[in-house]
Amino acid sequence: MDAVDRRLIDALRANGRASYAELARIVGLSSSAVHERVAKLESSGVISGYRAVVDPTLIGLGVTALVGVEPGENGNDTLIAASLDAVPEVESCYAVAGAEAFIVKVRVPSVDDLHLVLGRLRGIDGVARTRTTVVLATRFEMRPHPLEPGPGVPAEDVP
């Protein structure tokens, strides 16, 4: 994992469909060398896949909420986690420190659907409470901040 790998990762986080030829131009290697390096990043799990970024509002998922899920006295976290996995509207799921053992992100078409999903979450065995925060605007998400500084602006000359 050297500087070239980091630049490849940055390039593929910015454009997951960049061609090997394009990546080769960026890092200054042949496309076959890039092919091999990317294959290694994939098989080693550093790059686990590629995803199209889709605007949720344009596919009818206009409502987003962050929901804290608090287990009761005898709530089993492992079972709760499995139940959360089974709810398709739950897009992300974090196990966190605190009384709320989980924080999940829910994406639904409408507040009516949110209502239904929250009911389902509260109905999960072992869940005592949920606490919902409605998202008013997603300013940015999954922003890729570069690992490798790159050529960038040269440091000031100190005379």
Place this chain on the structure above:
Amino acid sequence: MDAVDRRLIDALRANGRASYAELARIVGLSSSAVHERVAKLESSGVISGYRAVVDPTLIGLGVTALVGVEPGENGNDTLIAASLDAVPEVESCYAVAGAEAFIVKVRVPSVDDLHLVLGRLRGIDGVARTRTTVVLATRFEMRPHPLEPGPGVPAEDVP
């Protein structure tokens, strides 16, 4: 935006590097027809880009936290938002309902770095308080749940 478009979106959310030939096989159209449809999805903003999915722990970002950012009496949300944008460790930023006007996701190499970033967030002009929840485990993130049910299991025959 018909069922074919939705299946293309699903396929590209599952594999952002799927070739047009591959997509054509999935939806049962020619690759040129797929090319045209995907181009339209891109230019209409439904698909805004493609990203490699990278394992944060394997690139040295082992600590994740969710941070609520609460403005003071005279805090300007627009200015705070701009300041949050400028913090590279902030990977996602949501404007939310409630006293905490923003919830951000922070990704850093260590708890020391988290400490530094939280200091920077609290130092933003107009910010009164932050409330930090440390992520113990990311069970899943940005999970793409299909829009289109697909062929799936055929409905039971009703005699």
Place this chain on the structure above:
DNA sequence: ATTGAAATCGGTTCGGC
């Protein structure tokens, strides 16, 4: 680990339906 060449396969355009 990288190269350059060779062969294959996919991307892209276009005429026609």
Place this chain on the structure above:
DNA sequence: GCCGAACCGATTTCAAT
């Protein structure tokens, strides 16, 4: 809007270093 063909460029493999 979709197809099919043709062209071109990229992917992928491989021997050599």
